[in-house]
Amino acid sequence: MPTTYLGIDQSYSGCAIVTYTPATGRAVLERFVFSPRKYGTGAARLAHVHHVLRRYFHDQRQAGTVAGIAFEGYAYGARYRREELGELGGIMRLALVQVWQPGLLSTVAPTSVKKYVTGSGRADKDKILLAVYKRWGFEAPDHDTADAYTLARIAAALDAPEPPEHAFQREVLDTVRQGKAAA
Template sequence: MPRLYLGIDQSYSRCAVVTYTPATGRTEVEGFDFSPKKSGTGPQRLAHVHWVLREYFQAQRLTGTVGAIAYEGYSYGSKWKREELGELGGIMRLALVQTWPPHLLHTVAPTSVKKYVTGSGRADKDKMLLSVYMRWKFEAPDHDTADAYTLARIAAALDSDEPPELKFQQEVIDTIRSPKPPRSKKAA
């Protein structure tokens, strides 16, 4: 069975998942609407998100050999809905570790997702959409899917012995494989 690579971009109300199979060139896109209007609020919403993602991940596990999974980490400077995003991110991570061993899971900083496709960690959403199309000829319908597709490509690169095509892509892969320890705060 060919190896699959998953890229996951979760936002407050939506989760985009891209499954990429390099051997066949096949790409599948799944979008989940986890808005409070569709999924409820509070613990009910978290339970719903967990159930949906867990079922989806279990189904993906049956379709082929997963080589690696890359998902977007938290945007630590964000001001809006931080607590809700943290809860949703935790639920997604729980569903992932309940399905796959931790060595297959890779957290990728939002700036690294942007850098991998554009060469800059500060690219805006429109540049991401255009860059994904220009680099890989994948026409993403929205920025969440463009990010998820890039994450699936990163997952494939993490599982490969071949270096990525471009130097800045290799820098991203090196950062994910060997993250720098967090900076310690200086004593006051």
């Protein structure tokens, strides 16, 4: 079974997860929607999110092919829905560490995700969609998927024997390994 890598981009309303297999170049998108209208707010919704993600992560672990996971960290300084996003991020992290050992997990700052694919940590979302397509030929249907795909590529690159070709990508990987945010 070929080695795979997960890239996870969580948002207030859901979660995009891309499973990337370097040996085949195949990427599979899973999208989970956690609509407050459907699941409510507060603890009940968080419990539902935790249940869904933990089950998904457990199923992935049972497959035995995941060698690395990269997920988007918090956008510090963001103003909107900060607390709710923090709660959802905490639930996702809890589900991850309940299933996998911490050494497999890498937190990547949103600016580092942008920089890894575009060369700039300040690129707007449309430039990221285009850059993902130009760089890797992956046509992401939305911004969350483009971020999740980039995160899966980062997870794979962290585990690869050869460094990436571009200096800005190597800088992002070094920053992730050191646990810092890259601009």
